[in-house]
Amino acid sequence: MAKRPRIADVAAAAGVSTATVSMVLNGTGGRRIGAETSHRVRQAAESLGYRPNSVARGLRTRRTQMIGFIGDDVATTPFAGQMIRGAHDAAKDAGHLLLMTDTGGDPGEIAEAVEALQQRQTDGLVIATMYHQVVELPESAAALPHVLLNSRPARGGCSWTAPDEKGGSEAVLSELTALGHTRIAHLTTAEDVPAKHLRAETWRDLAGPEAADLYREVPSASTPHGYAGALELLRRADRPTAVFCFNDRMAMGLYRAAAELGLSLPDDLSVVSYDDQELIAPALHPGLTSAALPHYDMGRWAVEELLRRMSEPGAEPAGRLMPCPVARRDSTAPPA
Amino acid sequence: MAKRPRIADVAAAAGVSTATVSMVLNGTGGRRIGAETSHRVRQAAESLGYRPNSVARGLRTRRTQMIGFIGDDVATTPFAGQMIRGAHDAAKDAGHLLLMTDTGGDPGEIAEAVEALQQRQTDGLVIATMYHQVVELPESAAALPHVLLNSRPARGGCSWTAPDEKGGSEAVLSELTALGHTRIAHLTTAEDVPAKHLRAETWRDLAGPEAADLYREVPSASTPHGYAGALELLRRADRPTAVFCFNDRMAMGLYRAAAELGLSLPDDLSVVSYDDQELIAPALHPGLTSAALPHYDMGRWAVEELLRRMSEPGAEPAGRLMPCPVARRDSTAPPA
DNA sequence: CTGAAAGCGCTAACAA
DNA sequence: TTGTTAGCGCTTTCAG
Numbered sequence: 001m002a003k004r005p006r007i008a009d010v011a012a013a014a015g016v017s018t019a020t021v022s023m024v025l026n027g028t029g030g031r032r033i034g035a036e037t038s039h040r041v042r043q044a045a046e047s048l049g050y051r052p053n054s055v056a057r058g059l060r061t062r063r064t065q066m067i068g069f070i071g072d073d074v075a076t077t078p079f080a081g082q083m084i085r086g087a088h089d090a091a092k093d094a095g096h097l098l099l100m101t102d103t104g105g106d107p108g109e110i111a112e113a114v115e116a117l118q119q120r121q122t123d124g125l126v127i128a129t130m131y132h133q134v135v136e137l138p139e140s141a142a143a144l145p146h147v148l149l150n151s152r153p154a155r156g157g158c159s160w161t162a163p164d165e166k167g168g169s170e171a172v173l174s175e176l177t178a179l180g181h182t183r184i185a186h187l188t189t190a191e192d193v194p195a196k197h198l199r200a201e202t203w204r205d206l207a208g209p210e211a212a213d214l215y216r217e218v219p220s221a222s223t224p225h226g227y228a229g230a231l232e233l234l235r236r237a238d239r240p241t242a243v244f245c246f247n248d249r250m251a252m253g254l255y256r257a258a259a260e261l262g263l264s265l266p267d268d269l270s271v272v273s274y275d276d277q278e279l280i281a282p283a284l285h286p287g288l289t290s291a292a293l294p295h296y297d298m299g300r301w302a303v304e305e306l307l308r309r310m311s312e313p314g315a316e317p318a319g320r321l322m323p324c325p326v327a328r329r330d331s332t333a334p335p336a
Numbered sequence: 337m338a339k340r341p342r343i344a345d346v347a348a349a350a351g352v353s354t355a356t357v358s359m360v361l362n363g364t365g366g367r368r369i370g371a372e373t374s375h376r377v378r379q380a381a382e383s384l385g386y387r388p389n390s391v392a393r394g395l396r397t398r399r400t401q402m403i404g405f406i407g408d409d410v411a412t413t414p415f416a417g418q419m420i421r422g423a424h425d426a427a428k429d430a431g432h433l434l435l436m437t438d439t440g441g442d443p444g445e446i447a448e449a450v451e452a453l454q455q456r457q458t459d460g461l462v463i464a465t466m467y468h469q470v471v472e473l474p475e476s477a478a479a480l481p482h483v484l485l486n487s488r489p490a491r492g493g494c495s496w497t498a499p500d501e502k503g504g505s506e507a508v509l510s511e512l513t514a515l516g517h518t519r520i521a522h523l524t525t526a527e528d529v530p531a532k533h534l535r536a537e538t539w540r541d542l543a544g545p546e547a548a549d550l551y552r553e554v555p556s557a558s559t560p561h562g563y564a565g566a567l568e569l570l571r572r573a574d575r576p577t578a579v580f581c582f583n584d585r586m587a588m589g590l591y592r593a594a595a596e597l598g599l600s601l602p603d604d605l606s607v608v609s610y611d612d613q614e615l616i617a618p619a620l621h622p623g624l625t626s627a628a629l630p631h632y633d634m635g636r637w638a639v640e641e642l643l644r645r646m647s648e649p650g651a652e653p654a655g656r657l658m659p660c661p662v663a664r665r666d667s668t669a670p671p672a
Numbered sequence: 673c674t675g676a677a678a679g680c681g682c683t684a685a686c687a688a
Numbered sequence: 689t690t691g692t693t694a695g696c697g698c699t700t701t702c703a704g
Contacts, residue, residue, distance in 0.1 A: 056681030078414035392697030
């Protein structure tokens, strides 16, 4: 196995200087290279299997074709992996690779992560959170172009993308109202996160005052809590005809509660939800109608925006609410 | 915002040469540096906030402190993210970062990915698959130390780690036999993957010949197919007292089938399964006893092994079957 | 004990 | 139209 050829090897093989090789291979240097020379160089590079060493190139050009991806535990959350994939695909399309770090959820560690990535000369930073939230960035981050993924900046000044919770909630609620439901409950979590407030507000607006008492908060957005909350909601004499669950995990608890109470879905009760987790929403029976969190799209957008900002440094930072398309399944029907 | 200081800046500040700075900061050069000089250098570096530029260092030392991570769609699979996390954590502990690529499942793309990572001078490669399988590596991979994650090499010669499917199956089946079950069914998939065969063989060995007719294969390991298969298994007159499901998704289907047939878990039927997916196993009711796929541990081991092989290039490749601990919940009881 | 200098592989001025 | 040369920021002989 021969050693990797260097630019000097192809220069020698083509009988030109390394500068010429560099120029033809990079398409730089305008129209100053003769067609014949150019061809010979390409030929030589090809036959030697030459690949430029990007470390050396990076040292020279100060661009490494790597994007730093900082997560707050991103790899942990099942669906958040789609954010990585979206970011990865967009990066790859532009000839970049993702250099990953995880802070393990410790906001203090983010400055450290920025430092490590800066040291490696990543061209830019994507800072991702697994849940939609507001983040406070260390000022060291400002040294590099960066965009926030699945969260908003506390102090502005940088691009960000987050799910359009209001739009998704409206869409999923209108599945219910379009069928004629008027008594629509909301089963949600007590956790203080943007998603909770945005979904609840939208419900309040669309379900109207007559639904005001059909609101139930439980300590966490888990299946057991969803079950418990659903039980209370569904045992009432003036039981709702439909419920909008904060997320699929809670809806999974509600399915069980409904089954235990002898309610058949969707005839006795319609259900819609949020997140569209692939392990849950299509696996429940009947299939759960749910607004999808656009993780892949957000991931893609984040690095596309990053690349744009890298190429035009003067541009204004952009914020983008990503649409949450509803995955329609079989958990809704007209009220009985 | 000042520019990042270079080594020359700290050399100037400390009144020494850059060589000296390099030596004290890297602890290289043995005892040849005076304690006082050493202190002054550190002081200067500290106060300037100096961080060595790892691109420049990489060019010189040919080590980048980056490990290439090639996945076949890794970020896509919900639980496989834990492999990334394990790999990431081990890398971080050793001062390395993960440079990620995804082949999108196309085996042809793996050579391309190896090329891209090699060009970036990653110190080694982790090649991960989301499902336990046998992989054929392009020979270009041999140029770099590499280890297989969640799969075995077709031709040997490299280190690998995969789940101990037999051990996990035994453990989970013995939950059943210990309770006195003798009629234990196996509900599995027709897909031709190592996990399917290993789990089924173990079941055949432990459940004994009297269970031979309690075997049911369905086209895929999904919830709907699990439901359909379970229905057939549970409708039989000589219904099993327990079932070992290929995975949690199928078990989820079985739960529904049991409920529809009026069987109460675990009293009328015990269930154990495999994968221990966090969105499913603990969320079902009753909680599902399941053998966990040790994704995190495998990820960690893979990079630890990689680092070991990088430091002792002569060492023999190692293979490691990672234990699958059983997560005990409430889906088992003695036979009625 | 420390400094000078070479060079990792590449690109971009500047010459020719 | 092409070649020469000077670095990018660091580590590492080799002199002193």
